[in-house]
Amino acid sequence: MQALDSETASTIDLQAPAVPTADTRGKHRILAELKRLEQETRFLEEELEELEKTDKVSAACEELLTNIETRPDPLLPVTNGPTNPSWDRWFEGPQDSKGCRCWIL
Amino acid sequence: MSVAELKKRHIAATATVNALREQLKQKRILLLDTDVAGYARSQGRTPVSFGPTDLVCCRTLQGHTGKVYSLDWTSEKNRIVSASQDGRLIVWNSLTSQKTHAIKLPCAWVMTCAFSPNGQSVACGGLDSICSIFNLNSPNDKDGNLTVSRMLSGHKGYVSSCQYVPDEDTHLITSSGDQTCILWDVTTAQRLSVFGGEFPSGHTADVLSVSINGSNSKMFVSGSCDATARLWDTRIASRAVRTFHGHEGDVSTVKFFPDGYRFGTGSDDGTCRLFDMRTGHQLQVYHQQHDGEVPLVTSIAFSISGRLLFVGYSNGDCYVWDTLMAKVVLNLGSLQNSHEGRITCLGLSADGSALCTGSWDRNLKIWAFGGHRKVI
Numbered sequence: 225m226q227a228l229d230s231e232t233a234s235t236i237d238l239q240a241p242a243v244p245t246a247d248t249r250g251k252h253r254i255l256a257e258l259k260r261l262e263q264e265t266r267f268l269e270e271e272l273e274e275l276e277k278t279d280k281v282s283a284a285c286e287e288l289l290t291n292i293e294t295r296p297d298p299l300l301p302v303t304n305g306p307t308n309p310s311w312d313r314w315f316e317g318p319q320d321s322k323g324c325r326c327w328i329l
Numbered sequence: 330m331s332v333a334e335l336k337k338r339h340i341a342a343t344a345t346v347n348a349l350r351e352q353l354k355q356k357r358i359l360l361l362d363t364d365v366a367g368y369a370r371s372q373g374r375t376p377v378s379f380g381p382t383d384l385v386c387c388r389t390l391q392g393h394t395g396k397v398y399s400l401d402w403t404s405e406k407n408r409i410v411s412a413s414q415d416g417r418l419i420v421w422n423s424l425t426s427q428k429t430h431a432i433k434l435p436c437a438w439v440m441t442c443a444f445s446p447n448g449q450s451v452a453c454g455g456l457d458s459i460c461s462i463f464n465l466n467s468p469n470d471k472d473g474n475l476t477v478s479r480m481l482s483g484h485k486g487y488v489s490s491c492q493y494v495p496d497e498d499t500h501l502i503t504s505s506g507d508q509t510c511i512l513w514d515v516t517t518a519q520r521l522s523v524f525g526g527e528f529p530s531g532h533t534a535d536v537l538s539v540s541i542n543g544s545n546s547k548m549f550v551s552g553s554c555d556a557t558a559r560l561w562d563t564r565i566a567s568r569a570v571r572t573f574h575g576h577e578g579d580v581s582t583v584k585f586f587p588d589g590y591r592f593g594t595g596s597d598d599g600t601c602r603l604f605d606m607r608t609g610h611q612l613q614v615y616h617q618q619h620d621g622e623v624p625l626v627t628s629i630a631f632s633i634s635g636r637l638l639f640v641g642y643s644n645g646d647c648y649v650w651d652t653l654m655a656k657v658v659l660n661l662g663s664l665q666n667s668h669e670g671r672i673t674c675l676g677l678s679a680d681g682s683a684l685c686t687g688s689w690d691r692n693l694k695i696w697a698f699g700g701h702r703k704v705i
Contacts, residue, residue, distance in 0.1 A: 261342035275353065296634070
């Protein structure tokens with residue numbers, strides 16, 4: 225089981241600005257950042273609500289297992305059918321594995 | 330409202346966002362009752378077991394005179410396009426190893442290439458910030474070069490990755506160092522939608538990779554230097570559907586899982602991860618302990634069932650992971666006839682019968698299953 229890693233940085237500097245006398249950012253810029261933060265709040269609240277109705281990871285794992293095991297796979301030593309003879313075309317006929325060696329100049 | 334008042338509100342809003350993020354994180358931890366490997370073990374599954382000569386290199390495609398950076402298969406069986414530091418695209422018949430086209434690019438600094446669904450065009454992009462389209466059936470110019478049939482300009486940074494929308498020869502998605510992805514109409518060279526940029530839910534650093542869902546081509550995922558992957562709906566450019574956290578470094582590569590409900594990521598943090606598209610859950614981490622420096626993940630691809638995850642690393646290894654058991658079952662980098670340098674790109678043929686790898690050693694190699702296959 226893997227613990228989720230810590231949140232990574234986002235677009236917005238989430239360090240609250242110190243109350244400086246030297247901060248010369250304009251009103252417009254702060255307003256724009258505020259708007260982005262408010263939108264992000266709405267998105268995060270939506271995601272939290274969705275998560276309330278979300279199944280645990282084990283449910284997704286069950287589906288994954290079924291999806292993997294029912295599909296024929298030419299690269300597996302043990303696989304479901306049906307197989308296809310063309311899967312083995314790589315080993316048929318003259319196999320000059322060096323093939324065309326002309327150098328593009 | 331005064332600047333001082335606005336700053337107060339900014340501080341409060343910042344605290345709200347931080348608190349919500351922490352809540353989300355804790356909620357996800359509570360739902361993480363297992364991972365894929367834990368679940369598979371509980372169901373009695375055992376790792377895939379390869380014999381020493383099961384997966385073999387059956388073709389070496391030689392011709393590039395520089396590092397290979399990108400490759401893409403056609404949707405019918407056997408052709409591959411590759412892009413190289415030598416400033417060329419080569420189109421190969423991988424079965425015969427013959428080159429059918431060698432395209433000298435107007436800008437040599439190419440990073441990505443892709444085949445159109447009908448196999449008649451190839452797209453490429455790189456440091457020129459343009460995605461160029463070549464029609465393979467066009468006549469050559471007087472110098473014997475194929476001319477560009479369309480130039481998709483609009484990105485303000487390098488084009489890192491491009492992919493045609495499955496079954497749509499006229500639509501293509503690019504990712505860029507300008508932090509956005511763009512959906513293009515190839516016929517008119519117009520930008521149909523820009524994903525990210527000025528919107529808050531876009532990436533906040535270079536986007537390095539895109540992958541379009543093969544089962545639902547309205548959905549695509551992007552990976553970025555901001556250490557996240559983001560899921561997009563092409564009908565809604567204004568916000569990402571979901572942001573996937575977890576990696577601790579650039580997400581250099583993303584690839585949808587064959588069933589269309591999950592996707593894999595690879596990162597500079599040396600790990601790959603499997604995420605569930607609908608719930609946002611991180612289902613599994615694919616990580617092997619290393620002594621010393623951790624190699625970066627450069628490229629990933631799933632086998633057609635999804636049971637195998639092929640991962641190229643910066644140290645030349647190419648691990649074959651058992652996706653279910655989270656175990657490395659083979660290292661193509663240690664097999665006979667393997668590449669002599671970093672593997673930069675990987676891709677499965679349309680029928681899943683072959684893997685193509687591209688490398689700094691200037692070659693491409695085709696790998697297929699040559700052992701005895703047991704059918705159940």
